Amino acid sequence: MLIETKNLTKRFGGLAAVNNVDFSMEKGRINAIIGPNGAGKSTFFNLISGFHRPTSGTVLFKGIDITKLPANEIAGLGISRTFQTTSLFDQSTVLDNVIVGHRLRTKSNLVDAILRTKRLKREEAACRDKAMEVLEIVGLTESADRIVSSISQEEKKRTAIALALATEPEIIFLDEPAAGINPDETEGLTELIKKLNRSGLTICLIEHKMHMIMNLADHIMVLNYGEKIAEGTPKEIRRNEAVIKAYLGGSASA
Amino acid sequence: MKILTKRNGIIALIIFAFSFPFIAQNDYYLHMLTLSFIWAIAVYGINLLSGYTGYLSLAHAGFFAIGAYSLGLLTVKAGMNFWLALVCACLITCALGFLIGLIALRTKEHFFAIYTLCVGYIIYLVIDKWEGLTEGVRGLIGIPAPGNIGPITFDTAASQYYLVLIFLLAVILIVYRIIRSLTGRTYMAIRNSEDLAQTIGISTMKNKLTAFVLSTFFAGLAGALYASFIRFIGPDIGSTAIMFDLLMYLLVGGIGTLSGPLVGTLLLVILSQNLQFLQEYRMLIFGPLLTVIIIFYPRGIAGAFFDWQRKRKDNTLSGVRGELHIKAEEG
Amino acid sequence: MEILIQQLFNGLTIGSVYSLVALGLTLVYGILHIPNFAHGALYMLGGYITLSMMTLYGVNYWIAMFVSIIVVGLLGVLLERFVFRLLREAPPLHDKIAAIGILLFLEAFAQFVWGADFHTMTSPYGQVVNILGLTFTLQRLLIIVSAIAVMVLLYLFLKKTYTGSTIIAMSQSREGASLVGININKVAMLTFMISGGLAAIASSLASPINLVFPGMGHLVILKAFVIIILGGMGSIPGAIVGGYILGFSESLGATYISNDYKDIIAFILLVIILTVKPTGLFAKGER
Ligand SMILES: Nc1ncnc2c1ncn2[C@@H]1O[C@H](COP(=O)(O)OP(=O)(O)O)[C@@H](O)[C@H]1O
Ligand SMILES: [Mg+2]
Numbered sequence: 054m055l056i057e058t059k060n061l062t063k064r065f066g067g068l069a070a071v072n073n074v075d076f077s078m079e080k081g082r083i084n085a086i087i088g089p090n091g092a093g094k095s096t097f098f099n100l101i102s103g104f105h106r107p108t109s110g111t112v113l114f115k116g117i118d119i120t121k122l123p124a125n126e127i128a129g130l131g132i133s134r135t136f137q138t139t140s141l142f143d144q145s146t147v148l149d150n151v152i153v154g155h156r157l158r159t160k161s162n163l164v165d166a167i168l169r170t171k172r173l174k175r176e177e178a179a180c181r182d183k184a185m186e187v188l189e190i191v192g193l194t195e196s197a198d199r200i201v202s203s204i205s206q207e208e209k210k211r212t213a214i215a216l217a218l219a220t221e222p223e224i225i226f227l228d229e230p231a232a233g234i235n236p237d238e239t240e241g242l243t244e245l246i247k248k249l250n251r252s253g254l255t256i257c258l259i260e261h262k263m264h265m266i267m268n269l270a271d272h273i274m275v276l277n278y279g280e281k282i283a284e285g286t287p288k289e290i291r292r293n294e295a296v297i298k299a300y301l302g303g304s305a306s307a
Numbered sequence: 308m309k310i311l312t313k314r315n316g317i318i319a320l321i322i323f324a325f326s327f328p329f330i331a332q333n334d335y336y337l338h339m340l341t342l343s344f345i346w347a348i349a350v351y352g353i354n355l356l357s358g359y360t361g362y363l364s365l366a367h368a369g370f371f372a373i374g375a376y377s378l379g380l381l382t383v384k385a386g387m388n389f390w391l392a393l394v395c396a397c398l399i400t401c402a403l404g405f406l407i408g409l410i411a412l413r414t415k416e417h418f419f420a421i422y423t424l425c426v427g428y429i430i431y432l433v434i435d436k437w438e439g440l441t442e443g444v445r446g447l448i449g450i451p452a453p454g455n456i457g458p459i460t461f462d463t464a465a466s467q468y469y470l471v472l473i474f475l476l477a478v479i480l481i482v483y484r485i486i487r488s489l490t491g492r493t494y495m496a497i498r499n500s501e502d503l504a505q506t507i508g509i510s511t512m513k514n515k516l517t518a519f520v521l522s523t524f525f526a527g528l529a530g531a532l533y534a535s536f537i538r539f540i541g542p543d544i545g546s547t548a549i550m551f552d553l554l555m556y557l558l559v560g561g562i563g564t565l566s567g568p569l570v571g572t573l574l575l576v577i578l579s580q581n582l583q584f585l586q587e588y589r590m591l592i593f594g595p596l597l598t599v600i601i602i603f604y605p606r607g608i609a610g611a612f613f614d615w616q617r618k619r620k621d622n623t624l625s626g627v628r629g630e631l632h633i634k635a636e637e638g
Numbered sequence: 639m640e641i642l643i644q645q646l647f648n649g650l651t652i653g654s655v656y657s658l659v660a661l662g663l664t665l666v667y668g669i670l671h672i673p674n675f676a677h678g679a680l681y682m683l684g685g686y687i688t689l690s691m692m693t694l695y696g697v698n699y700w701i702a703m704f705v706s707i708i709v710v711g712l713l714g715v716l717l718e719r720f721v722f723r724l725l726r727e728a729p730p731l732h733d734k735i736a737a738i739g740i741l742l743f744l745e746a747f748a749q750f751v752w753g754a755d756f757h758t759m760t761s762p763y764g765q766v767v768n769i770l771g772l773t774f775t776l777q778r779l780l781i782i783v784s785a786i787a788v789m790v791l792l793y794l795f796l797k798k799t800y801t802g803s804t805i806i807a808m809s810q811s812r813e814g815a816s817l818v819g820i821n822i823n824k825v826a827m828l829t830f831m832i833s834g835g836l837a838a839i840a841s842s843l844a845s846p847i848n849l850v851f852p853g854m855g856h857l858v859i860l861k862a863f864v865i866i867i868l869g870g871m872g873s874i875p876g877a878i879v880g881g882y883i884l885g886f887s888e889s890l891g892a893t894y895i896s897n898d899y900k901d902i903i904a905f906i907l908l909v910i911i912l913t914v915k916p917t918g919l920f921a922k923g924e925r
Contacts, residue, residue, distance in 0.1 A: 102506060128508035136506075142499040153492040157508025163517055166488035167481050173488055180489065220507050363731055410909070413916035416730050417673045417871070421863045422912050425905040428860055432905075436898050547856065551742055558735060588750050594743030601735040602724050 054113070055080045055224055055255050056101065056132075061110035063096055063279075070096040072279035073110070078224065078272075083250050084257040085266045087290075088276035089299065094259045095137055097276065098226050102134045103127040129157055133222035135213045137229050137259075143202040147193060147212050150201060151184040154219025158183075180219075187218040191245060207238040211245070224255040231262050243269055267291070275299070324472055328465035337464045343576040344468075344475045345533050350556045350568035351478050352525025358563035359486055360518040361498030365550055366407070366423035369430030370523040372545030374400045374530025376434060379447040379540050389454035393531050400527025401520050408519035412512065415501070427550055435542040446541035450534050471532055475569075478525055483565055485521075494518055498563075555597050561607030570608055640771060645889045651778045651847070653885020654785035658840035659858055660865040660877040661792065662833035668809035668872030669829050671730070672722055675737040677837060678859025679744035684710045684838030685850045686752055689759050699762055703842040707835040714834030715827045722830075723823065748852045761846035781843045788839055789878060792832075796874070805829055809872060857901060864908040867918045876919075 056078040063071040071093040078084045086094050099105040101112050103124035111120045119127055141150050159180065165173040188194050191211040196204055201212065210230055217225050227246070231239045243265055250256050260266050266273065267287045275283040275290060277299040283290060290296055328337060349371050357363045377396035381387040387395070407426055414422050434441050441447065453461040453470060461467050485491045493514050496504040501511050534540050543549070560571020579589050604611045663677050684706045691702035717740060725732045763776040796802035808815040808825050816822050841854070848854065865884055869876020884904055892900040911919060 104502070104506070123510075124505040125508050125510045128506055134506055136503065140500040140503050142495070145495075149492075153489075153496045153509075154507050156489055156493055156496075159489055161489055163485065163490050163521070166485045166490040169484055169488075177489060216507060357731075361731075363734060410913045414912050415916070417667075417671075417734070418867070418912065418916065418918060420734055421673060421867065422908065425860060425864065425908050429902060429905045429909075432899075432902050551738060554735070554738065555742075562731075587754075588746050590742040590746035591750060594739045594741070594746060597739030597742065598721055598736045599739075601728075601732050601739065602721070605728070605732060 054078065055115060056257075057113040057116075058097075058101065059111045059113070061097070061100055061112065062108045063093075063100055063105055064108045069279045071100060071107075071276075074274075074276070074279075074281050076274050076281065076284070078255060078257055080223075080255050081250070081253065082255060082271040083246065083269055084255075085270035085273045086257065086259045086276060087261070087263075087266060087273060092276040093279040094276055095228055096279075098134060098228055098257075098259065101127075102132060102226065125157070128220055128222075131221065131223035132226070133217040133220045133224070134226035135210075135217050135228055135230065137232070139209050139213045141201050141209060141212055141216075144200065146198050146200055147188065147204065147208075147215075148181075148184055148197040150212060151188060151215045151219050152180045154187075154216040155180040155183040155221070157220055183219050183221075184215075187215040190218060190249070191215045192241075207234045207242070210234065210242065214245070218249075222254070224257065225249070227256065227258040229259050229261065231260055231265055239265055321476070325469075328468055334464040337468045339576065339580055340573075341464070341468045341471050341536060342533075343572050344471045345529050345536060346553065346556060346576065347569050347572040348475055348478050348532070349526045349529035350553050350560075350572055351482050352522040352529070353553055353557055354562060354564075354568050355482060355485070355494075355525070356518050356522035358557070358567070359491065359498060360494040360515060361501075362412070362515065362519070363420045364411075364423045364519075364522070365420055365547070365554075366411075366427035366430070367522070367526045367553060368547065368550035369427040369545050370400050370404060370526035371530035371533070371549065371553075372430060372434060372540075372542070373403055374527030375534040375540045375544055376441060376447070376530075377527070378531035378534045379450045380440070382451050382535075383447055383449055389451055389535065390456070393453075393528075393535075396531040397524055397527050400530070401524050404520045404523025404527075405516070408516050408523070412515045412519060424547070427545070427547065431542060431545040431547075434545055441542070444542060446539055447534075448539050450538045450540065452538065453535050467536060471536070474528065474532060478528075479565070479569070486565065490514075490517075555593055557607075558597055558600055559607055561609030561611075562605075564606060564609035564613070567607050567609040574608070641893060644772060644774075645893050646886065647772055647774060647778070649886035649889035650882070651781050651885070652844075652888060653882035654782050655840050655844040655881075656858075656861060656865055656884055657878045657881025658785055658788060658836050658843075660862040660869070660881050661789070661874065662836035662840075663859075663862045664866045664869070664872055664874060664877040665805070665809075665829050665836075666833045667866065668874075669805065669812075670718075670722065670726075670826055672733045672737065673863070674833070675734060675859065676717065676740040676744065677833070677862065678855030679741045679748075680710050680714065680834050680837040680855075681841045681858055682748060682850075682852065682855035683713070683744055684834075685759070685841035685845045685854060686748055687838070688842040689757055689845065689850050690752070692759065703839065706838040706842055710838040711831040711835040714830035714832075718827045718830040723826065745852050745855075752852075754852060757850040759845040759850055764846070775847070777846045781847070784839070784843055788836070792836075793874075801828065861904045864904045867908060868911060869919070871918055 054077045058074055058076050061071055061074045062069060074097065086097060088094055096105065100107050103119070103122055103126070107120060111118055113119065114130055114132065119130065159176040161170070161173040161176050185194070185197065188197055191214055193208060193211055193215060196208060201209065204212070214227070214230065231242050234242070239262060246256060246258070246269060270287055273285065273287060273290045274281055275296050282295045282299060283293045285293070327340065331337060349367065353364060353367050374396050377399045378392050381392035381395055382389060411419060411422050411426065435443060437443070452467070455461065459466070461470055493509055496507070496509060497511050497514060504511055530544070533544070556571040556575050557568055558571070559575055560569065561567025575593070579586070582589060585592070600607060659677070659681055663674060666672055666674050687706040687709050688702045691697045691705050692699060697705070721736050721740065722733060725736055761777050763780050765776050766773060767776055796806055804815065804820045804825050805828065807818070807820060808822065812822065815825070861884060865880035866877055868883065869880030884907070887903050887907065888900050891903045
């Protein structure tokens with residue numbers, strides 16, 4: 054198992070946003086998390102990526118307990134993520150946004166910067182190369198020098214993915230990558246995710262677009278009110294009574 | 308060959324700065340420029356933290372005062388050699404900056420601004436009240452001018468001007484190199500979004516603390532130079548009035564730009580010197596100016612200039628693209 | 639024992655003033671998330687206007703205070719309309735800078751109009767009274783009573799009137815408020831008006847026992863910030879309780895620790911609070 058959560062729970066005041074969730078993600082697969090708004094999906098991501106401390110429970114990465122690690126160290130281990138709302142730096146270019154993504158793999162410090170050492174120059178070149186490489190993967194080579202505020206929503210999503218890829222992750226968590234983009238572009242994004250997966254990257258995504266999920270995911274978990282109500286292949290999920298109930302908000306026969 | 312390149316412009320400016328004492332046969336102008344350069348060093352410090360890392364510090368007049376008083380006390384009361392005292396003053400400021408930063412940087416945004424405002428005020432109060440050490444409101448007098456290095460002495464206005472100019476150029480070079488390096492990119496990533504910075508593996512606390520300490524170093528250095536240049540210091544140099552002056556220089560010149568601190572400081576210091584009659588009331592103009600600048604030109608004069616330049620370039624570029632487009636259609 | 643009671647009474651007096659100032663600051667913060675650094679300058683201006691009305695036009699203390707409330711309140715409205723509204727979508731840095739610009743202007747303005755001297759305001763309630771062994775000027779009693787009356791009125795306004803409830807609604811959620819049809823701009827202007835009015839009341843009450851000068855708002859605003867961090871940024875009861883806590887700490891600290899350093903107490907308090915809890919006491923939720 055690449056990632057495992059055990060009894061993972063997060064309470065905000067009285068509200069259990071994530072409640073006792075056990076979930077495992079196998080290496081090389083595309084995992085998906087679905088559920089109504091407010092079900093706790095983003096919070097689940099936040100717990101794994103070290104953004105929130107769980108109230109109880111553990112997160113394991115390749116069997117190692119990472120529950121208490123700070124977010125930046127978790128990223129260093131090879132766990133990367135995007136946010137539901139992209140927070141890129143609007144005033145600078147796509148390339149400049151992505152270059153810093155490789156910073157965690159470099160060692161140069163303030164002294165290197167002031168003295169402009171060989172190490173700094175070498176690492177700057179490495180970051181630039183990495184950025185161009187991941188921009189190529191997400192199909193943004195042409196837009197590298199454009200200012201972020203002037204690119205489309207879909208291009209911003211791709212830039213955010215490129216930034217996450219620049220950290221050289223083993224697993225990437227995508228929070229609603231297709232929200233707010235049109236069907237054609239969703240198609241393109243689906244292809245991108247498949248491509249990333251074929252190159253060996255493990256993926257976990259949150260998505261509301263059922264069609265996309267069903268066609269993409271190997272393994273799906275359904276959250277409702279913070280609890281896992283179902284888990285399985287797309288086929289199994291489609292037939293699951295509890296899921297149908299949660300989504301239709303009433304009895305399955307309705 | 309283009310002569311009007313940015314690089315040549317900078318070289319010309321530096322040459323001009325070095326020949327200024329020969330051009331201006333007047334100590335008054337030299338004095339004014341030296342003083343602006345000192346302030347500019349402190350403003351570069353604030354810019355590194357507030358402009359590039361995104362943390363608005365209102366404690367830097369306090370660090371300026373710590374640098375100034377450290378130098379003053381070490382030379383006047385402990386009789387220490389000037390250069391040694393200068394190094395010590397910077398180290399003392401950094402050490403205090405480190406301790407304060409460690410706590411202050413746990414807070415964010417408004418909390419950080421209010422926290423540092425209060426820290427600045429505490430520093431001011433301590434200097435003002437701790438008469439046994441600082442002489443309180445009477446101030447410290449008789450601070451020596453920079454001691455000579457071998458045959459070079461610093462007893463004329465021109466020599467002090469050169470000394471400060473060299474420090475300023477060194478500070479600008481350091482800041483330039485930082486912001487163009489991976490370290491600078493890291494700071495700007497933190498400014499943009501601390502959460503995002505963390506998820507791409509950046510240790511935000513470590514980086515913020517480095518930026519904070521370095522920015523207090525610049526403020527402390529400026530303070531120490533100020534003390535030896537003016538030869539007299541009082542608690543007022545750590546007051547919020549000085550803090551707001553520095554902030555104004557930064558914002559008018561352009562926060563988060565490399566040239567902003569120098570442009571803003573020179574412009575406003577010279578302007579207020581020429582509006583001598585306004586001295587006490589200069590805030591009647593500068594206060595609204597600050598507010599208007601932040602509403603309409605949030606990146607100050609330097610930022611407005613770059614935007615204008617970019618727009619012009621974009622226009623010529625799109626013109627070229629348009630032509631290509633027409634050609635393609637014709638072909 | 640007698641000293642203690644006397645000091646507690648003094649604490650109640652300055653605490654009342656602090657609470658009023660902090661209330662104005664917290665209202666604006668709660669609704670617009672602006673830490674209004676210019677609030678101290680509004681306080682200062684309120685003092686000068688009341689003073690001028692009394693000395694120049696020989697107006698009665700209460701009428702002078704009323705004029706001051708109106709003028710400073712309207713100034714608050716102008717600031718909202720022509721400065722802060724333009725910055726609503728801007729990064730948080732911009733509000734703070736704009737507020738500092740306003741502060742600098744107002745102080746220079748006061749110095750320009752009234753000079754840099756210290757003025758005393760003579761209130762009609764200067765007589766010394768002696769109750770239960772306590773000696774104090776009537777003005778101090780007046781401060782306490784008026785401040786509490788203002789707080790009760792404010793409470794009734796916020797809880798019992800429709801307009802008041804729109805302010806509460808907006809402080810809970812700006813989006814929510816605009817969804818149910820509340821006019822955000824109107825509420826913002828109203829809040830600034832109340833905030834300015836509270837500052838004017840506070841300074842008009844406090845001036846007879848303090849002095850009126852251009853820098854009189856400096857310490858007060860800093861302390862008000864400490865108070866609202868103590869009581870929770872945006873919390874109304876927090877501002878009141880925090881104001882009194884600081885008032886008592888200072889008057890006791892002045893007697894039992896050091897009069898020289900009494901002004902530092904607030905800042906030490908703040909440093910301790912933010913060291914232990916960087917998001918302030920009673921922060922809403924976590925990140
Ligand atoms: N930082 C927070 N503080 C308090 N409550 C939160 C916080 N983050 C999320 N929540 C609450 O947790 C629940 C789950 O939210 P979230 O994980 O964002 O849902 P989803 O991503 O499935 O739509 C919601 O009720 C939300 O209001
Ligand atoms: Mg979500």
